[in-house]
Amino acid sequence: MSQIQDQLRREVAKLLEEKTVDLFLGYEDADLPLKTVARFIRTAQDADRLVWNRSCTANLAALLPQAFKKPAGIRGDWTPPRVGVLAKGCVSRSIVGLIKAHQIPREGLFILGVGCDGMIDRHHATQLLGIAELVEAEIDDGALRLRATGGAERVVDVSDVLADACSVCRFRAAVLADATIGDAPDTQEAAERYASVATFESKEMDERWAEFAAEISRCVRCYACREACPNCYCTECFADETEPKWIGATTDLSDLILFHLGRAFHQAGRCVDCGACVAACPQGIDLRLLNQKINQDVEALFGGDVSVSLDEPEPLCQFRMDDDQDFMTEP
Amino acid sequence: MTEKTTRKAGAPDGWEPRIAAFLCNWCSYAGADLAGVSRIQYPPNIRVIRVPCSGRINPLFVVKALQSGMDGVLVSGCHPGDCHYISGNLYARRKFALMKNLLEYVGIEPDRVHFSWVSAAEGVRFAELLHKVIDSVRELGPATKMIKQVEAVR
Numbered sequence: 168m169s170q171i172q173d174q175l176r177r178e179v180a181k182l183l184e185e186k187t188v189d190l191f192l193g194y195e196d197a198d199l200p201l202k203t204v205a206r207f208i209r210t211a212q213d214a215d216r217l218v219w220n221r222s223c224t225a226n227l228a229a230l231l232p233q234a235f236k237k238p239a240g241i242r243g244d245w246t247p248p249r250v251g252v253l254a255k256g257c258v259s260r261s262i263v264g265l266i267k268a269h270q271i272p273r274e275g276l277f278i279l280g281v282g283c284d285g286m287i288d289r290h291h292a293t294q295l296l297g298i299a300e301l302v303e304a305e306i307d308d309g310a311l312r313l314r315a316t317g318g319a320e321r322v323v324d325v326s327d328v329l330a331d332a333c334s335v336c337r338f339r340a341a342v343l344a345d346a347t348i349g350d351a352p353d354t355q356e357a358a359e360r361y362a363s364v365a366t367f368e369s370k371e372m373d374e375r376w377a378e379f380a381a382e383i384s385r386c387v388r389c390y391a392c393r394e395a396c397p398n399c400y401c402t403e404c405f406a407d408e409t410e411p412k413w414i415g416a417t418t419d420l421s422d423l424i425l426f427h428l429g430r431a432f433h434q435a436g437r438c439v440d441c442g443a444c445v446a447a448c449p450q451g452i453d454l455r456l457l458n459q460k461i462n463q464d465v466e467a468l469f470g471g472d473v474s475v476s477l478d479e480p481e482p483l484c485q486f487r488m489d490d491d492q493d494f495m496t497e498p
Numbered sequence: 499m500t501e502k503t504t505r506k507a508g509a510p511d512g513w514e515p516r517i518a519a520f521l522c523n524w525c526s527y528a529g530a531d532l533a534g535v536s537r538i539q540y541p542p543n544i545r546v547i548r549v550p551c552s553g554r555i556n557p558l559f560v561v562k563a564l565q566s567g568m569d570g571v572l573v574s575g576c577h578p579g580d581c582h583y584i585s586g587n588l589y590a591r592r593k594f595a596l597m598k599n600l601l602e603y604v605g606i607e608p609d610r611v612h613f614s615w616v617s618a619a620e621g622v623r624f625a626e627l628l629h630k631v632i633d634s635v636r637e638l639g640p641a642t643k644m645i646k647q648v649e650a651v652r
Contacts, residue, residue, distance in 0.1 A: 421644050422565075484589075
């Protein structure tokens with residue numbers, strides 16, 4: 168890991184020195200254990216701030232569109248910067264989607280691919296400590312040592328606290344890259360990608376509703392899931408619209424559900440299951456419950472994963488005459 | 499109105515389902531119109547909302563209708579290949595398939611939400627379809643799950 172981090176810092180310093188890129192987007196350590204934040208680096212000296220570890224959960228693609236937007240204060244001509252970005256598998260697939268949606272220009276991007284072994288879910292790790300607060304965490308050869316307030320310690324296997332999305336990931340290397348660092352990880356065929364959907368689906372209807380309502384009712388509507396999502400690049404989100412006012416300013420369950428159904432549906436055919444929304448959620452809501460269902464349906468009904476191809480349009484931007492219509496009343 | 503009333507136990511006396519019907523301007527709305535001018539009777543449980551095309555229907559309309567207290571939702575457009583805008587209904591079909599599955603997945607009764615194709619010539623069929631839709635919603639009783647409990651603040 169730290170070898171890759173050293174290589175990353177060297178590469179980024181070189182890219183910035185040689186003016187291949189004006190900005191580089193990577194991860195920087197945050198104040199809390201097992202946490203990193205996204206960071207734009209502008210000078211070669213700052214490259215040493217970048218980190219690469221098992222807590223790089225954010226999907227950096229979410230921050231790319233804003234880097235190419237003309238700043239509000241500038242009048243007249245403005246040349247967009249060349250932006251470098253550290254891309255693990257899911258980030259690279261989001262970048263493909265953003266390029267197809269004309270949110271970022273391919274020619275203005277330098278994608279530095281990095282092989283990824285999966286990220287730690289902070290919620291999983293802190294749950295192991297019960298009510299005690301995590302104050303320190305270190306990883307040593309696959310073992311994660313957690314230290315809590317009061318000095319209590321716990322050592323767990325990293326694979327036991329892997330983010331749910333990472334444990335079923337199929338794309339550990341970048342699908343689109345200008346350069347790569349580290350070894351290319353083996354591609355793995357995650358067997359039961361939709362196991363959680365199948366478990367939920369096997370329940371009775373009212374049980375499903377009760378469970379879904381209980382999960383969603385914990386939402387505090389901070390919209391961190393939206394901010395963390397690379398697909399949420401709308402200038403005005405439907406959740407913020409006032410005419411029509413889709414979602415009332417209440418904590419009513421129906422309003423929470425409307426937001427979550429709406430948001431999940433807006434990801435239809437575009438979600439790459441990076442798990443950034445789950446990592447961003449302060450309440451630890453399992454948002455993949457909805458997204459994975461849609462992902463599974465898209466795959467089953469409309470076929471294929473288009474997140475690896477720059478040419479293939481998104482599933483909801485195309486149709487076939489013989490698309491399934493068994494769901495209809497009197498088709 | 500000579501309706502058979504198979505009311506669900508628990509439904510209040512005299513309860514009749516309210517169903518929001520999103521009908522496309524060119525086919526289904528004209529089909530409903532044809533049923534009307536042909537004097538074909540169908541129950542008055544639907545509230546028609548005319549939209550330019552089934553492709554105009556944001557799947558959120560369906561959820562919003564349920565939140566606003568509708569007991570059921572019907573969405574109808576031109577048959578595949580007959581869309582006034584060539585392919586609006588074909589894009590819509592993909593969205594509807596996903597939304598229908600998603601609503602069932604989270605635990606909303608699948609019969610609350612119906613999608614169908616009705617052409618401008620199918621006045622009789624429109625009335626038949628409505629009987630079917632209304633009966634299936636009546637069978638389920640009043641909607642409770644998605645209804646907003648808090649008064650909307652405007």
